[in-house]
Amino acid sequence: MNVEKIMSDLEKKHPGEVEYLQAVREVIETIEDVYNENPQFEANGIIERLIEPDRILTFKVPWTDDEGKVHVNLGYRVQFNGAIGPYKGGLRFHPSVNLSILKFLGFEQIFKNSLTTLPMGGGKGGSDFNPKGKSDREIMRFCQSFMMELWKLIGPETDVPAGDIGVGGKEIGYMFGMYKKLAREHSGVLTGKGRNWGGSLIRPEATGFGNVYFAKEMLATKGETFEGKTVVISGFGNVAWGAALKVTELGGKVVAISGPDGYVYDKDGISGKKIDYMLQLRATNEDIVKPYSYEFGAEFHQGKRPWEVKCDVALPCATQNELGKEDALTLVKNGCICVSEGANMPCTPEAVEVFLENKVLFGPGKAANAGGVATSGLEMSQNSMKLSWTRDEVDEKLHRIMCDIHEACVKYGKDDTGFVNYVKGANIAGFLKVADAMVEQGVI
Ligand code: NDP
Numbered sequence: 001m002n003v004e005k006i007m008s009d010l011e012k013k014h015p016g017e018v019e020y021l022q023a024v025r026e027v028i029e030t031i032e033d034v035y036n037e038n039p040q041f042e043a044n045g046i047i048e049r050l051i052e053p054d055r056i057l058t059f060k061v062p063w064t065d066d067e068g069k070v071h072v073n074l075g076y077r078v079q080f081n082g083a084i085g086p087y088k089g090g091l092r093f094h095p096s097v098n099l100s101i102l103k104f105l106g107f108e109q110i111f112k113n114s115l116t117t118l119p120m121g122g123g124k125g126g127s128d129f130n131p132k133g134k135s136d137r138e139i140m141r142f143c144q145s146f147m148m149e150l151w152k153l154i155g156p157e158t159d160v161p162a163g164d165i166g167v168g169g170k171e172i173g174y175m176f177g178m179y180k181k182l183a184r185e186h187s188g189v190l191t192g193k194g195r196n197w198g199g200s201l202i203r204p205e206a207t208g209f210g211n212v213y214f215a216k217e218m219l220a221t222k223g224e225t226f227e228g229k230t231v232v233i234s235g236f237g238n239v240a241w242g243a244a245l246k247v248t249e250l251g252g253k254v255v256a257i258s259g260p261d262g263y264v265y266d267k268d269g270i271s272g273k274k275i276d277y278m279l280q281l282r283a284t285n286e287d288i289v290k291p292y293s294y295e296f297g298a299e300f301h302q303g304k305r306p307w308e309v310k311c312d313v314a315l316p317c318a319t320q321n322e323l324g325k326e327d328a329l330t331l332v333k334n335g336c337i338c339v340s341e342g343a344n345m346p347c348t349p350e351a352v353e354v355f356l357e358n359k360v361l362f363g364p365g366k367a368a369n370a371g372g373v374a375t376s377g378l379e380m381s382q383n384s385m386k387l388s389w390t391r392d393e394v395d396e397k398l399h400r401i402m403c404d405i406h407e408a409c410v411k412y413g414k415d416d417t418g419f420v421n422y423v424k425g426a427n428i429a430g431f432l433k434v435a436d437a438m439v440e441q442g443v444i
Pocket of ligand 1: 163164165166167207234235236237238239240258259260261287288317318319320322342343344345369370372373
């Protein structure tokens, strides 16, 4: 494999798709050696077939607001790779959504899903619709219109979407309702469903829980635990609140969380009723970070990122490219020993380089945040078996999966000095399983 040739061909075919190109480069650079050691990969054109999605559906989503005005958004589903199971990956509703972002996320999802040890292929989808500030009825009409197109492409054995930014339990409910009506079936076609109609316990908090379990395993390699550690988290969405809960449970103290407008610093720790307060605000689509600072007398730092706060562990859980080189240098200078990505690609490549050079324990998103999709996989298993596991059963399985993912990363990422490059480890472990399946299934 010639990385530069592959990248320059891809750039010519997809100019300007920055996030997608960044994600592909990051993966192929780390798997280059393993790829070249296995001639069957080259002979079967694995990399050329892997970096292009199987198919992409683009469609318009017309909907009517409460005043009767008609709006049109764009909808997408990227089915990236189905070698090891049905396509699986979230739907994102956010004004920034475009094809490059969905292709980057779908590509990452292939390896993440492979790492979970469960049979799931990679996909992603969404829309540039912004649910913020919309009424429930508007969100419902949008979700129904979105599903009127998407339903033709998905199914419990074909493609099983889930939530992501801007898509939580409410949106999944409205989409599921429309799917059920159109397909005339009550099946596990979406995950993140309501508890009473096929959802799994722990799913909402699974990504955050899993991220903390992964960080716990990384810390353990240095004989460390979360007990007494100061932790900084970005965002306060699905991923961040689960992480905040689990950190607190394991004896750590979360001192900062953030939103797009800045971060809040609470030296007394963000836990218990403070988390409940933020969840209430979230449920009504209200701003969280600023009101939190008024309610609990904490410091609000307008327009700043939380990475300037001194901490032992940093958990970026908001969005892509939210932690750059300067932020990484500041974290290292302040003694941060562990960074675990709750979000997808929140650290820029330059930031990752800083962490690796400084031997910081760095968990890349495709491994560290795989707990969400892993629990979605557990939801699919429960749906297929028509049964429902207890909270403890799901949590235990999630914990086991995160430990297995950690072990796989160590297996392929440990160098001669004993340092574990989790980026490399995750990419190689995730890639090998998919590549072997593609070889075995022929050129299709
Ligand atoms: P949510 O929409 O629930 O939360 C995102 C949070 O980040 C919100 O608090 C949002 O604030 C905040 N935010 C958005 N942009 C910025 C920014 N530029 N700076 C700081 N904060 C920001 O999304 P999720 O928690 O579901 O997802 C977060 C990340 O985790 C995404 O990268 C997603 O792809 C990834 N992920 C999610 C999984 C899941 O199970 N949900 C699974 C695996 C990965 P506000 O609401 O005010 O905009």
